[in-house]
Amino acid sequence: MHIRVYNTTNAFTSLGATFDERVLLGRGPTSSTIHGELRHRVGSLLPQQGNDASYAQLYIYDPASALEVRNCRNQQLRRDVLQTIQDTLLQVNPFVEKFR
Template sequence: MWYEERTQKNKKTAMPKFMFCCSEGRVQVPLLQQPPKILSDLLGTESGKKGLLFRKEIRTYNSMFAFTSLGARIDSSINRGKGSYVYRVSGQNYHRIGSLLPERGKKPQFAQLYIYDTENEIANRLGVIQRQSGKDAIDLQITQDLSKMNTTF
């Protein structure tokens, strides 16, 4: 929260209270749990080249395991000058989830990867990413480890 978002703006204080995020302390957020070992190892600095590759493509790996995909009409005209990137949506955000089974002749994606053709799950996940982004820098072993992590966490 910004300092100016404090509940009592007429008082200067080193310990401001905020209503929006935590109801003036009545809402307690639990501490984060330790990530599974597979993920912790990939995020650690001792992971070497494998971890570096994972961290470089972390958003892609995250997308590979999503049930849905964010859909929106993105207004990129605002990012023509210098400065920080701005993500501006025109209209409304929505989720693309699709049906539970892929259309005839189409490859599975989103939630379909979890329930359809589970024998080829990893190959299907890699195929979706490569078709959508053209990235071939996604590591098969990392993908297999993350998939295993999902079933044991």
């Protein structure tokens, strides 16, 4: 039901693009067209002072702390599902190991 939110919650980067909003006019299913290039924004490995960690920064944290941050930011998501996704990524995703 919230698959995009679960995906974004566990992403290493954020999406950067310029969207062509002309295609959003009219009726029918929502779609988007990217104008130019698609970018992944990585940012700093440390959060700015006063901000919580996000994206790749959370993979440096203790997994319990990272889960807490993800859960607090996305209270509509099930904590047990977030835990399962995080545990799976920690076990099988080679990038997690590189960030840790």
